[in-house]
Amino acid sequence: MLLVLMYEIEFIKPDSFSSKELEGLVSALKIAGQKDVKTSSGKASTKGSGQRYKHLPSIEKTVSDLEDMGVRVYGFDETSSVPMDGTVMWENIAGYEHQKREIEDTVLLALQNPQIYDDIARGTRCKFETNRPRAVLFEGPPGTGKTSSARVIAKQAGVPLLYVPLEIIMSKYYGESERLLGSVFSLANNLPDGGIIFLDEVDSFAISRDSEMHEATRRILSVILRQIDGFEQDRRVVVIAATNRKEDLDPALISRFDSMICFGLPDQQSRAEIAAQYAKHLTKSELVQFSLATEEMAGRDIRDICMQAERHWASKFIRGQIPKDEKGEPPLPPIDEYVACAEQRRKSLPDRTRPAASRSGPPLKL
Ligand SMILES: Nc1ncnc2c1ncn2[C@@H]1O[C@H](COP(=O)(O)OP(=O)(O)OP(=O)(O)O)[C@@H](O)[C@H]1O
Ligand SMILES: [Mg+2]
Structure with a gap:
């Protein structure tokens, strides 16, 4: 059971929301705004403005209402120094120093x-x-750390992050998606210390060619445009939108972004640093070898290759093809295993013949 106040809300319901469900969501976002934190002992720790909201329903009730309607709520406990499940820190996002700096400068x-x-x-x-x-746009190929960076921002900014994957809240019934989005924006505007609205995969509704969907897209877009324009001057609300198909975004939306941070594919040095996150036992020269085998691949590819290598190695061990080490435990996978998995993965990769400008480097600015 979830006992912590969650600052990040993910909608997993692949369908439309009823009025009752929308009310539940609205009340959850209000709770998120008060910054009350429940510890694992069940004791509430109230911070800052939380006192102002003591008449709102209990966090347990809100969370269970959300779970009932198919909404998954998760986040972190600010009172704990131990990162909870799903918490990402800058150190976990290897490389991308320019982008991190840019995020600090523009958002944090x-x-x-x-x-x-x-x-x-x-x-x-x-x-x-x-x-x-x-409004800030995170742009770049899949698996290059855009969503992960938003999670770090949520942790570091000290304000709630409202995570809105647009393709999931899109509804075939006119009106509901716009209402939901409108509620998210107006609640963010009312948060005492501001907040971040993260519109993930914002391209997912911009590429639809179906005429019915096109109409829905237009309506959702107009809500977003109106809301960004309508942010109150004294509020600390920032919209971060992420896309890997910037060219499909509405020009009016693009023109609203104050800054655009480009997450390109990692260069060789970054690939070695990413590999070191997931294969820390490899030596420096082995990491270089691994980075050469993962050219044109994203951080997610490298992570997946590492997991695949571990699985292969484990199955070999279980089948008795690999002896135990001197402590009687399974040895860790060697570099050859990683390189073999990288080669395997390469066969399933789409053609990524991209101009050099799209590699990880200084972020592009509007
Ligand atoms: N620089 C990195 N360092 C360490 N791990 C990384 C890095 N980039 C990506 N990863 C790994 O890849 C996973 C996917 O990254 P993330 O979800 O942030 O990508 P994304 O840019 O949002 O992709 P998409 O465009 O598909 O949504 C992360 O959870 C992380 O495990
Ligand atoms: Mg993402």
Whole structure:
């Protein structure tokens, strides 16, 4: 049973939401806004503005309502120094230093120090207008760390992150998706310390060619555009949208992004660093060998290859094809196993003949 307040909400219901379900979701987002944290002992630790919301339903009730309607709620316990399941830190995202820095500069610093940004804007503008980012686009091929980075931001920003995978909330019934999105945005606007709305795989509704879907797409897009424009100046709300098909996005949406962070395929050095996350027993020169075998592959490919190598190795051990080590335990997979799995994986990869500009490097800016 979930006992922690979750700052990240994932909708897994592959269908439309009823009014009752929408109400449950709205109440969950309100709870997320108060920053109350339940510890594993079941004791509530109230932080900051949480006191203001003590009349809201209990977290247990909200979580169980969400689970009943097929919504999965998960996150982390801020009071614990031990990362909980699903928590990602910058250290777990190897390489991509430019992108991390850019995220810190454009999203995190503004969320953590809004006053400084506003003071500067007050000193420079005839009419005050916030210079803090409202919308940022994460762009790049699949498996390059866009969603993982959003999770780190949620952890570091100290504000709730509302995770909205758009293709799942898309409904065949007109009106429901827009209502749901509208609720998410307006609740984020009402959060006492602001929040991040993460629109994952935002391209998933922009590429549809079906005319009925096209109409739904248009309506959802117009909600997003209106909402981004309507953010209150004094609020700390940022939309982060992720896509691997930027070219399919609506130009009006693209023009709303204050910044665009490009997650390219990792270069060789980054591939070695990613491999070191998942095969820490390999030597430096073995990691280089592995990185050469994974050219044109994304972080997710490298992780999957490592898992595959471990599975192969385990099955060989169980079948008695590999002897125990001196401690009587299974030895760890050698580099050859990883390289063989990488070669196997390469056969199933789509053609990734891409221009060099799309490799991991300094992020592109609008
Ligand atoms: N730089 C990296 N370092 C370590 N692991 C990585 C890195 N990039 C990706 N991974 C691994 O790949 C997995 C998938 O990454 P993630 O979901 O963040 O990719 P994405 O860019 O959001 O992909 P998609 O476009 O398909 O949604 C991560 O959970 C992580 O295990
Ligand atoms: Mg993703």
